[in-house]
Amino acid sequence: MNHSKKNSGHKNNYTSLRLSKIDLRVLEWLCIFGYMSTNQIAQARHLGTDSRGQHHTARRAAQRRLLQLTKMGVLRRIEQPVYRGDRSGSKPYLYALGAGGAEIVGAELGVDRRDIAWQPSSAERNFIFMDHILSIVDYRLALEQACHSHGVILETFIPDRILRRDPVKIMLGEDESTSKSVAIIPDAFYVLRLPGQPEKVARCLLEIDRGTTTITPRFWDQRGHRQKVKAYLALAESKQLQEYFETESLWVKFVTTTQQRLQSLIEATVLAGGDHRFWFTSMDQLGRNVLNEPIWQVAGRQAEWHTVL
Known part of the structure; x- marks a missing residue:
């Protein structure tokens, strides 16, 4: 060459x-x-x-x-x-x-x-910023390799640096007097499709948790995990879920640092009203098949480990 x-x-x-x-x-x-x-x-x-x-x-x-x-x-x-x-x-x-x-x-x-x-x-000299980007890449690599192994089509994968250009915004609060506009920017949005089965489509929102987000903030905290869950639940009830992500079914995948952190996130998710639409795994599991191995725990269903396929 x-x-x-x-x-x-x-x-x-x-x-x-x-x-x-x-x-x-x-x-x-x-x-x-x-x-x-x-x-x-x-x-x-x-x-x-x-x-x-x-x-x-x-x-x-x-x-x-x-x-x-x-x-x-x-x-x-x-x-x-x-x-x-x-x-x-x-x-x-x-x-x-x-x-x-x-x-x-x-x-x-x-x-x-x-x-x-x-x-x-x-x-580029911000360790947290760079580590976050590399974690998104790690997930994309694991996902694409799993798709290849099972004949699943990874139709779309859009990371946060692109989603940030036109973020979806919703109103969040107890009533009109306390409501505020909140931008929802997942770390990635991706679409999986089974070949030959056009009706079998999964549209997922990815959240990489590096342990820098407050799980249960004492005050109104836009970076808190419970705040994030409530924002996603509000998105699920709005028209923007369909308008932005072309789906009526919310499915959020959290990838975090450790099993201890994972359990804390699940507990906070359930307390915030989250349910089976919120899935969790840890980064050490990305070396396994992220589609057909039981590496996922589901909010409200923690007694079992789950697979995507």
């Missing part, structure tokens, strides 16, 4: 680069999510294939290609900061689109250049 660049005057013509379908898949994912780790990119490169036992080989191949694309200006490599007291040592590189990647995505995938975030941002 020829990876040489052609120049037009003093301007790089990135669109003349010969990129593989795998390269373009990585660029598309980075356009959607903004950032990915080396391991995540290695997984994304081999989605839909049986790469069991080839983890190290896939990672090394991804590292070599990422280095090439970074030197070309297609990608931008980000070194994660190591803070005082962190004994884990150096952290793996993260990658984002570079100027060349943004140009290629615009040309090859038809994305408006103004909608492509490729320039460095101060948020």
